[in-house]
Amino acid sequence: MNWQLVPQQLITGILNGGTIALIALGVVLIFKSSEVFNFAHGHMVMMGAFLTWWFAGATENGNELFNLPLWAAVIMAVITAVIIGLLIERLALRPMAGQPLLSIILMTLGLAQLMEGAASIAFGIDPKGNFPAPFSPGDVFMLPFPGAFNDTIILKKTLAVTFVVAMLAAVIFILFFQLTKTGLSMRATSENHELARSVGIRVPRVFGLSWAIAGIIATLGGVLLATLTGVSLNLSTVVLIAFPAILLGGLDSFPGAIVGGLLVGLTQALVQASSLIAVRNSTEIAPYILLLIVLVLRPEGLFGQKRIERI
């Protein structure tokens, strides 16, 4: 351990974890309501970022259709993402009801491939550096902290705002599930489809709604990530870091997704603070080693329900 780096990395890790948590939340939402594990969520994130970039009129060759301010571009992207989410649910996942797990996993993987191709043909394959981010990466707060490197912690403004927005969004969605009637019907559906239907909940409508909300969450996550790293096709790989977070927190728990996301962010950052170069290089697989440990010790995750099988 390189102790001088630890305070800095703790802060960075938690802030990065906020975005991971938001993305994990979208996957958990769909899993909870329809028991579909959405491998295409990363591509929905990527689509959201590209759509915002496109609506904001920052195309590279100057022949833009739209030239909206960032807030309006985000709203337009969210509306488009909702439509995409509803279409996915209606056209791709509804015919799969009752199919085995492998078919459903492969359906979302096929969707991911399709969206990858669609994004690269619509928006081009090279990364875009000109995302209209509200802050430049150079804007930093310097927090004095004795014991850290140079006795200061450097806090990027983008990272801090991203974290606040991500946590705010997560809290709003959790309150929506706990307090509103629609949220109640979604929780009921996630418990038992047949019982939910028998008390008058329209289950297909709930599925559609959860895909629409997942589209909103994915777009928000995409915009937040794009302010950090710029827009590119690689944004979709963030979901591969979110998977360990989801399993760590428990597949069907919203607080679990958030805690898992923060823990994964923290793990990656602390690995960075190690003094051994071999350990530092393992940033990309550290979440997966964590995942293997969780799978062996506590497969249901920190907050998940233990599943009891009946014959």
Added chain:
Amino acid sequence: MAVLRPAGDFDRSYKQDMSVIRQKYQWVLLGLVLIGAYTAPMWGSAYVVSTANQLAYTIIALQGLNILTGYTGQISLGQAAFMLVGGYLSALMTIHLGISMFLALPLAALGTGLFGLIFGLPSLRVKGFYLAMATLAAQFIIPWMSRQTFKDYLGGTSGRIDVPVPTIGDFAFLEVRHFLYISLTVLVITTILTLNISRTRLGRAFVAVRDNDLAAELLGVNLFGYKLRAFFIAAMLAGVAGALKAHSQRGVGTEFGYGLPESIIFLGMLVIGGLGTNIGPFLGAITIVLLEDLANLTGGQVAALFPDQAARVLTSFRPIFFGAILMLFLIFEPRGLAYRWQIIKSAWRLRPFSR
């Protein structure tokens, strides 16, 4: 395998009951296919030969995945990573121990099988989706290890090492044209192996585990043992495929693929071909490999029409074709081409009364 047979097709002896190939015309067909395949290096163009070679090792990897996912029902997202292990093992043995590739290939297969057992261990505690996640972890950890550990042997961050040309005596398999003989022979061996696995005690135990693991355990199937055996066979065949790929491309490493996209494509091929059938890997691999070539062809022509958009057209056609075909199959023919083939056969037999 209890296959429904038409009336009048019955067995007269135990030997006939146990035979894999039942009819004379099937022997003739098989002979024609084998002759066609083995003479391919003589009449085929470079494209035919290299596609045939690619098909051969893809089908071997798929046969392994079919045992694990199709017969035993354990979803694996890590088959490409096990191919990487097999390729490295075989290459390192030929380079550093100086043994022939024909000895290194089976040894690499065994080694990869043992490697697969390590990642099969989580199947003791978790199943279904959680196990898929454990194999996903393998798919990330193995290529990472090949880039970051033992850099002198595994090629380090450049992601490749060169593999020597296999030789018998003075004859060197310099071209893919020559290497195709090896690939085809290995494919024949693995096909016989998987055919016999699926119709013996081992295969029936696998199917029992897939259909209902609790019931299988009550019937006396050692659940953990058979899951590990499935992992071993799947990784072993992946190792064979990886070794063949490494020696025919004369290089191995993360630069040559072996990533998550390849593992996903393997699963897609398996579903398109037909899960848990022996003809499925053949149909699926042929369909998808030819489809990808078609995608590259049409992509090239569209790119010629719009030269300023060429790069994005060329890269986007493959994922669009694959994703669309996979989704269409899952919605309209979830049991794959093998099932469609059965329907066509019975429709032909029952004509003019089919439908």
